[in-house]
Amino acid sequence: MNQYLIFSISSNTYAIPIDWVDRSILAVAIRQVEGHHPHLLGIIDIAGEITGVVSFRRLLGLEDKEIEVSDNLLVCQINKTRLALLVDSVICAEYCEIAQTNEAIEEGAKCPVDHFIRFNESLVPVFAFEKLLSQDVLAGVGGTDG
Secondary structure, X not given: OEEEEEEEEOOEEEEEEHHHEEEEEEOOOOEOOOOOOOOEEEEEEEOOEEEEEEXXXXXXXXXXXXXXXXXXXXXXXXXXXXXXXXXXXXXXXXEEOEEEEOOOOOOOOOOOEEEEEEEOOEEEEEEOHHHHOOHHHHHHHOOOOO
16 A cells, blocks of 8 residues: 545545655745746745745646645655645545556557545546656756855
């Protein structure tokens, strides 16, 4: 059984493996930067370290919404790049078993869902960062020096 961080965007529930998340913090003011990657909302300062903020909504092709104080930032380290993923809310951290693999997706396909877990009697998609965040997104987020 693996532990997942379960969160919501709009009325949908999603999950990522918890070992990818350093911490979850409430949304803070995000400083806009010019000429950035389209998924990058801006940058924030976390304990003196400049961190790029990526919109999970944009990664999923959803429309942006106004950032609210109840939104959460999932601070993650991905391929040596530190970034914060903006989500609507964190539901919980939970140990879950894999309920279904994503065998319907062909090898190498661009679907960011790795597998599904069962949570509250629903199937919840679990994202694979290497599929969700392409190298160009990571390159656009990394190295931001504000």
